[in-house]
Amino acid sequence: MTTTMEPTELDAAPPGVVPDLPPPGKPDHDDLTPALRLMVDELDDVYGGADCPSIDKTAERMREKTGNKSWDSRGQVDKARAAYRARHGIETPPKKTRTTTPAPTARTKPPTPRRTAVVRPDPQPVVQATPVPVVRDEPPPAPVEAVPQPAEPVRTGPVRRLAVWPVMLLAAPAFVAIWGGWVGLGKLTGFGTVNLLPGIVAEGGWATIDSAITLPIGVETYGAYALYVALSGRVPARARAFAKWSAIGSLLVGALGQVAYHQLVAAGVTAAPWWITTLVACLPVAVLGMGAALAHMVREED
Known part of the structure; x- marks a missing residue:
């Protein structure tokens, strides 16, 4: 039985010329469905080679721009984003993993911290220094002579008013x-x-x-x-x-x-x-x- 093989792009190319092949890791998307291929082309038209945002934001924007009902499916949006990133060589950001802390159950109780006694030293009494008064030899003040004041006359009778006549x-x-x-x-x-x-x-x-x-x-x-x-x-x-x-x-x-x-x-x-x-x-x-x-x-x- 004889097997006949179809000619490939390498056989059809002239000798010495290397045909344009898709780079490794970047498929030509021939295996995509027509609906996915249309969604990838629409992403090209909107984002022009730039990375697209999250699934929800991408789907919301593409529905407004194109009116394509395929953007209503999160699975289709995820596949279209992956194919778009593979076409333009955009690395897919790693998914964030959430670390969950196990909630304490009724049987297991959190350990009670131990209380340690703090030994404080006895306060030392504060001794205040008593200031020593400084005695200075000052001359005694000069005696002040009292100046006699004239005695004011004391009025005993009614005050006479000025005459108006x-x-x-x-x-x-x-x-x-x-x-x-x-x-x-x-x-x-x-x-x-x-x-x-x-x-x-x-x-x-x-x-x-x-x-x-x-x-x-x-x-x-x-x-x-x-x-x-x-x-x-x-x-x-x-x-x-x-x-x-x-x-x-x-x-x-x-x-x-x-x-x-x-x-x-x-x-x-x-x-x-x-x-x-x-x-x-x-x-x-x-x-x-x-x-x-x-x-x-x-x-x-x-």
Whole structure:
């Protein structure tokens, strides 16, 4: 019986030429199934010769890229990864082995560590050195002579206050000048004789007064009283502040009234301008409002 052998790639090659053979350890994958060969080609397209990750990550990525249902099988994915690594000469990393520690059973108990007594030496008493005081020869201090102090006079009786009658003497001429200025300005601005009880008391009777006297009584009296309240120190802070500024304003208004009266008289004016008449006519109302407000504030508690 004669056996006929088919020619191989070595027989077909010309003499002296070595045909391209697959390197050792790298098969040409002719033994792979068409499905595996397709999966290896898809790995080539995606990873391009680089190593592929774990089975789960490779399968998840290849399903997204190709939509091939063969990537759902872990066995097929493992075979395709092995063939892909063999094609490109990638070494398969060794599988990690897990070392498990046997759990202690009910019969076997872990050995109990022995307790060894630690012998500690007795503490030695600490001896503290007592500092020795250093005695220095210092000269005795010089004697200090006592300076006699003058004896303060002891007051046994009540303290006498300063007399205020000189102030009253000084205020008398100022009162006359202020009174005359305000009354004269009232005459120039329409203040005059008024019957307070018309129809009850006849004209010119005891109910008839000159309304010009209301200006000095209202403005100057309020200014003096507000100044007294501000300087007394016996009222709440809000009342003291209001009294202070209202007293200053009242005194300024009084000074302006005196200036206006003397200017009008010196110019020979018999009737004040309308704006001066308006301001003077509002003074009694302003004095009444400030006086009422100050009376309420003085009675407030802190």
